[in-house]
Amino acid sequence: MSKEPDRLFAQPLPQVPDFAFNEDVVRVFPDMIKRSVPGYPTIVENLGVLAAQFAQPNSVLYDLGSSLGAVTQALRRHVRTDGCRVIAVDNSAAMVERCREYLNGQDSMFQELLPVEVIDGDILALQFQPASVVALNFTLQFIAPEERLALLGRIRQALLPGGALILSEKLRFNDPQEHALLTDLHVAFKRANGYSELEIAQKRSAIENVMKPDSLEEHRERLLAAGFSKVVPWFQCLNFASLIALP
Numbered sequence: 564m565s566k567e568p569d570r571l572f573a574q575p576l577p578q579v580p581d582f583a584f585n586e587d588v589v590r591v592f593p594d595m596i597k598r599s600v601p602g603y604p605t606i607v608e609n610l611g612v613l614a615a616q617f618a619q620p621n622s623v624l625y626d627l628g629s630s631l632g633a634v635t636q637a638l639r640r641h642v643r644t645d646g647c648r649v650i651a652v653d654n655s656a657a658m659v660e661r662c663r664e665y666l667n668g669q670d671s672m673f674q675e676l677l678p679v680e681v682i683d684g685d686i687l688a689l690q691f692q693p694a695s696v697v698a699l700n701f702t703l704q705f706i707a708p709e710e711r712l713a714l715l716g717r718i719r720q721a722l723l724p725g726g727a728l729i730l731s732e733k734l735r736f737n738d739p740q741e742h743a744l745l746t747d748l749h750v751a752f753k754r755a756n757g758y759s760e761l762e763i764a765q766k767r768s769a770i771e772n773v774m775k776p777d778s779l780e781e782h783r784e785r786l787l788a789a790g791f792s793k794v795v796p797w798f799q800c801l802n803f804a805s806l807i808a809l810p
């Protein structure tokens with residue numbers, strides 16, 4: 564993995580552009596996500612452990628919004644079920660190109676890994692195949708809010724009995740005091756990871772138009788409306804959480 568540190572927002576910008584998953588972000592992405600998302604390494608590794616419990620023989624495991632393939636790599640470390648294959652999808656060409664390189668690296672280091680296909684495409688336009696595991700690891704928050712229910716409905720329809728959707732998201736909180744506390748603690752987390760006040764402020768303004776978090780209650784209700792039968796939070800660190808949704 565690239566070791567380049569994230570300094571994208573370190574210098575004052577006359578106007579902060581909307582955040583995009585372009586080549587500049589790709590270069591620093593492993594460092595950025597680890598220093599910005601509390602619990603990220605734990606979520607990714609354990610997503611593989613969880614997936615191994617839900618994987619059904621001869622089915623597809625989807626990594627939707629795969630970025631550099633961290634989740635795909637965890638799936639390939641943990642899932643041993645016969646005939647499974649991974650389909651990773653991202654609509655950033657820069658991410659997809661680097662993701663394929665990293666997965667080739669994983670292939671050259673380990674034997675008998677699950678086959679993987681990386682698709683450069685929009686998850687909103689995807690024709691889903693029958694799937695036992697679908698991972699949306701910090702991706703739904705970048706999908707336009709009005710598209711989210713229909714996407715979850717299509718995922719629900721594709722899920723096999725015994726399978727699961729694993730959904731990780733930044734959370735918003737309806738209680739203003741809870742929201743303020745966890746937002747402040749997230750800023751403290753970023754500061755402790757070496758980000759300056761300027762970097763934190765400029766990043767906040769870059770993502771505010773493109774990343775729209777929901778509350779846990781909104782996630783639960785929407786997942787049930789999409790046809791899921793059960794929603795089980797399995798991890799929360801500050802304002803970041805991961806849920807298991809059962810078909």
Ligand SMILES: Nc1ncnc2c1ncn2[C@@H]1O[C@H](C[S@+](CC[C@H]([NH3+])C(=O)[O-])CC(=O)[O-])[C@@H](O)[C@H]1O
Nearest residue numbers: 584628629630633653654655685686700701702705
């Ligand atoms: N409509 C879309 N279709 C396909 N991809 C999309 C779409 N919208 C956004 N993306 C892609 O979703 C990813 C979100 S990052 C996921 C981290 C990864 N899961 C990880 O576990 O490392 C989250 C973050 O950076 O906070 C980006 O690569 C986008 O290009």
Ligand SMILES: O=C(O)C(=O)Cc1ccccc1
Nearest residue numbers: 595596599600733766770774
């Ligand atoms: O940085 C933040 O404040 C976030 O909420 C997480 C994030 C991580 C990586 C890209 C975009 C948003």
